Amino acid sequence: MPSDQPLIQFDWIVNNLGEIGRRLGEHIEMTVIAVVIGFVVSFGLALLIRRYRGLSGPVLAVSGVLYTVPSLALFALLLPFTGLSLLSAEIALVSYTVLILVRNILAGLESVPPDVSEAAVGMGLTASQRLWRIELPIALPVIVAGVRIATVTTIGLVTVTSLIGQGGLGYLIVVVGINQFFATAIYVGALLSVALAVGADLGLLRLQRALTPWSQARAE
């Protein structure tokens, strides 16, 4: 990297605001798609596991193994099938969110105290009423905690997808920054990515607090 270059070239930022905004939007979009699809898939899997206890071992084992595969390697493995595409990127991103979310949704449902479940059965709630009215609301803090981890992880991983031609802010970091020895783009991409992660994390925390006022209630 040439040393005569100033650390941050503000005129580049000003001249490329449109491009930076577009990449930020792309980053958010990829994250939202991955987390939403990941959540739907995980939710279904978690309910299946609760219905068929035997599934819990295999599902958690497979997801545990997938989680250990380096993200870079996963993108590379998908190349022969789905190429340098958004689809490849999303398949990998969704996989990672599922690994995190299935465990958290299950942990959340298991956090329902046994006496609460017993009371719900004894009072005559059907299985689906128990799930939607009692178990899921009580599991919500743990589930949202999982969504926060999954979202922050995904925001980080999206930058890596620049290696297969996607990337959101990762495009600024890798393609504009590293490949062209241009520090300003690296800083802009990295800082925005961090800000996005922190913002999403805090936003979700506030959402969880708003949805579960009871979880902060304590005896006076």
Place this chain on the structure above:
Amino acid sequence: MAGTSGAVVAFEHVTKRYPGGSDQAAVDDLSFTIPAGEICVLVGPSGSGKTTTMKMVNRLIEPTSGRVTIDGTDVMSLPAVELRRKIGYVIQQVGLFPHLTVAENVAVVPRLLRWKPPRIRERVEELLDLVGLDPGTYRDRYPAELSGGERQRVGVVRAMAADPAVMLMDEPFGAVDPIRRDRLQNEFLRLQAKVRKTIVFVTHDVDEAIKMADRIAILQKGGILAQYDTPDAILARPASEFVERFVGADRGLKRLSLGRVQDVPLAEPVIVQAGEPRAEARERLAQHGDLRYALLVDERHRALGWIDPRDLQGDGTVDPTAATPGAPTLERESTLRDALSAMLSSSVQLGVVVDERDAVIGLISVDSIGEVLRAPVGAGSQS
């Protein structure tokens, strides 16, 4: 409100065996009938099938053979969910829903039964009032914001919300400390006197069984019914050696648990209040004759302590700091056994009887309990 809203609950040759379990049944050929509006306490050592028996009423457990009926209808003939909504259910750990407010917890079953919102709101207020929880204060609280006793009360009224004819209570007061338990038991007996549900009550505590029951079913290992009778009859005539051992060697003393403070004539206390002239108080104490001490009360008529005649000498006003605190306070529903025990362990052997608002209504003495003890079996009134 003295009418009975309960239903007859009958067990007819009910047996429960668990698949793969030992040869011994959990509940073995159980037959007994609980009259409408009575509290039947199932009591026995662990492994006697008392909880299993209770859970067969609302089908949390289903009998292997025989049948359980409510007002003649076999519980197995109704859909389980529908049946359970008609039967109140209270468990030891209460099981309040932590994400719902007190009012929402109480409203769960009425909502399942699709009551109109105004009717639900009215019912919730009525029930909270009934157990002394001010609706304005408690309605919107979450369970985490309640004390153990308050949670237990909410658990009980939640079970009563849809006015079920039958209530099942599985060690409902087992998780609270002995003093609060006594209060909750008394409160529940007062409540039951008004609502007259048929109640199946499980406990492992013989004293609680004797205090709460209209009838006691004593179960022994293997779910065999050892005796089913009124507490008085069980204590007076245990049917077997097992029952005799189970109710304990102090059967005579336990019969004291059958009598209530309200069964004994109360003595009038000599009441004094802070700031009143000593001469007047002294004169009243002298006029009474039998009593050696005056009782100091506050402006709401709650007992503060005993005043010795020596502290009433001379001029001036009654000095509240001279009072000896620690007069045992008893409720009308307290058992004579608890009353006696409290009196024997206090310096002045008199119990102060108070109403729901802790205001003094009279005194009870060791002598007056002795008179009740001398009465023959069956003469003690049983509420």
